[in-house]
Amino acid sequence: MLAITKINYLVYQILLFRQYMYFCAMQHFANHSEENYLKTLYKLGDKQIKKVNNIALANALSLNPATVLEMVRKMNEKKLVDVLADKTIQLTEKGKKKALLIIRRHRLWEAFLVEKLNYKWNEVHDLAEQLEHIESDDLVKRLEAFLGFPSVDPHGDPIPDENGKVKKIKTQRLTDVALKKKVTIVTLANTSNEFLKYLDKSGLTVGDVIEVSDIESFDKSLTVLHKKNSITLSNEAAKNMLVTSPQPLSKRRGA
Numbered sequence: 001m002l003a004i005t006k007i008n009y010l011v012y013q014i015l016l017f018r019q020y021m022y023f024c025a026m027q028h029f030a031n032h033s034e035e036n037y038l039k040t041l042y043k044l045g046d047k048q049i050k051k052v053n054n055i056a057l058a059n060a061l062s063l064n065p066a067t068v069l070e071m072v073r074k075m076n077e078k079k080l081v082d083v084l085a086d087k088t089i090q091l092t093e094k095g096k097k098k099a100l101l102i103i104r105r106h107r108l109w110e111a112f113l114v115e116k117l118n119y120k121w122n123e124v125h126d127l128a129e130q131l132e133h134i135e136s137d138d139l140v141k142r143l144e145a146f147l148g149f150p151s152v153d154p155h156g157d158p159i160p161d162e163n164g165k166v167k168k169i170k171t172q173r174l175t176d177v178a179l180k181k182k183v184t185i186v187t188l189a190n191t192s193n194e195f196l197k198y199l200d201k202s203g204l205t206v207g208d209v210i211e212v213s214d215i216e217s218f219d220k221s222l223t224v225l226h227k228k229n230s231i232t233l234s235n236e237a238a239k240n241m242l243v244t245s246p247q248p249l250s251k252r253r254g255a
Contacts, residue, residue, distance in 0.1 A: 035102050035133060036061065037071055038080060041091050042099035053087045100164035106132040107153035107160075108143050114154040115147060121154040121205075122196035137162075155196075156187030156206035156242075171242040174212070174222065175235060182211045183243035190240035202231050209246050 040060050044052045054072065058065040072089055075081045080095035091099060109128040113119040119127070141162065144150070151167070152158055160166040171186050185208050188195070199205065204226060213230065214223035220235040233241075 033071065034075065034080075035098075037068075037075065038091065038095055038099040039102050039106075041081065041089065042096060042103065045091065051086070051088050053089060057089060097164040100160040100166060101162075102132055104160040104162070104164070105134070105140055107157060108140065108147065108150070110153045110155075111147050111150045111159070112143060115150075120196075120200075122193045122200070124154065125191070125193075152187070152206070154206070155191045156185070157191075169244060171244050174224075174233070174238040174241040174243050175220070177212050177243060179212055179215065182209055182246045184209050184246050185241055186244050187242045188240055189242055195237070195240060198237060202233065202237075203229065204231065204241075210243075 037057070040057065041052060044056065044060060054065050054069050057072070058068040061068065072081060072083065075095065076083055079092055080098065082090045082092055084090065106128045109131040110121075110124045113124040113127055114121055144162075150159055158166050158168060169186055173189070174183070174185075177183055185204065185206050187206060188199075204210070208226055210224040210226045210231075212222055213225050216222070222233045222235070222238045224231050224233060
């Protein structure tokens with residue numbers, strides 16, 4: 001009888017532990033989900049999309065609008081977002097700072113994966129999506145110091161500082177650059193796997209100085225010079241390359 005009681009007690013403890021682990025997993029998942037919403041809202045705003053409503057956010061996240069509506073309600077209660085009279089969803093200052101700190105972690109992890117683990121720049125996004133949810137300020141500070149305080153990620157996107165401040169550089173599309181003008185590739189409007197592979201084949205990357213040598217009148221494709229090499233770029237590719245006047249591209253904060 002005593003043995004049966006001990007077994008029942010053990011089974012009860014195991015069931016309690018399973019329920020606790022399930023609860024922790026659900027909380028963890030909910031937190032990840034909230035962080036993804038905040039990050040997406042910031043990026044949509046950064047693209048200067050004037051009205052981000054429930055439908056636009058659902059499309060950006062590939063989720064059901066009803067699911068999005070419920071999460072927006074919860075974030076509104078936490079004062080992370082405001083919902084205006086016309087249903088536009090806006091980040092509050094609190095929400096914006098949290099979004100920028102998530103983006104900071106993501107871009108630091110991308111820099112780590114490329115610089116220290118020799119991943120290619122088109123291989124790191126999905127991995128960084130997982131790593132960005134590790135919530136440890138101390139780890140992020142150590143990671144940043146270990147990398148030498150980088151100011152940009154491998155795609156040229158600025159890395160927010162520990163206060164959520166981000167330094168932006170004025171750029172223009174390569175398609176808007178005049179003939180015979182030299183420019184530096186600063187960042188990319190498109191960081192899809194396909195586009196990054198396209199640039200790899202072209203031999204171009206962020207930080208390269210190029211000169212527009214020819215513009216094809218038929219399809220507006222561009223020919224650029226890079227280290228004495230002549231490279232032809234489609235108009236679509238050139239449109240997704242953001243450039244500025246020739247200057248050494250500092251990849252370290254404060255440099």
